[in-house]
Amino acid sequence: MNPTNAEPHSFHINALALNVGTIYFLDSKNIQSQFEKISKTEQTRILNAGAGITVTNPPACVAPFRYWRGGGQISNIIALDKQFCNKFASEEIFCTILHEIGHIVNTVPITRYSDSKIEEYYADDYIRHCGFSTEWSTLLLRLHDEKAIGFDKPEIKERAMRFINNEPKLINEEALN
Ligand SMILES: [Zn+2]
Numbered sequence: 009m010n011p012t013n014a015e016p017h018s019f020h021i022n023a024l025a026l027n028v029g030t031i032y033f034l035d036s037k038n039i040q041s042q043f044e045k046i047s048k049t050e051q052t053r054i055l056n057a058g059a060g061i062t063v064t065n066p067p068a069c070v071a072p073f074r075y076w077r078g079g080g081q082i083s084n085i086i087a088l089d090k091q092f093c094n095k096f097a098s099e100e101i102f103c104t105i106l107h108e109i110g111h112i113v114n115t116v117p118i119t120r121y122s123d124s125k126i127e128e129y130y131a132d133d134y135i136r137h138c139g140f141s142t143e144w145s146t147l148l149l150r151l152h153d154e155k156a157i158g159f160d161k162p163e164i165k166e167r168a169m170r171f172i173n174n175e176p177k178l179i180n181e182e183a184l185n
Pocket of ligand 1: 107108111127128131
């Protein structure tokens, strides 16, 4: 390899992790290697989204509270349920993170944190935009079939079927931060 062409990986997961426990968890699940699969454009968009990730107990969500780090304020906290995520493959945890980032980077005129069906579609479509369609639909169907808490609903299956049936994405480049 010509070293002049070797682009360094400017993205590092530690830029998103809010504490040592989260760095340890994300490292143990090889999430850095997942982020390296997506384009520089998406890596940059995610870094600029002002998000932070922490492992905690509620199901994955973007929490509407603020967190101070290094003198700066982060308002988009991605909280991952560690126990729940321990049952997921690396790609599945990454999809979960991308879904939550999808809630943050979508700029369509919908109310964030409203939990509406359409809002979930937009967040899901960010995963498709990043190229992880199969991994996410497979995970949603599995959680639905296993009747995991919060996933035992027809809407979950509908979300997976949107991917499987290759229904048009709601998001486009212009609708992303
Ligand atoms: Zn969501």
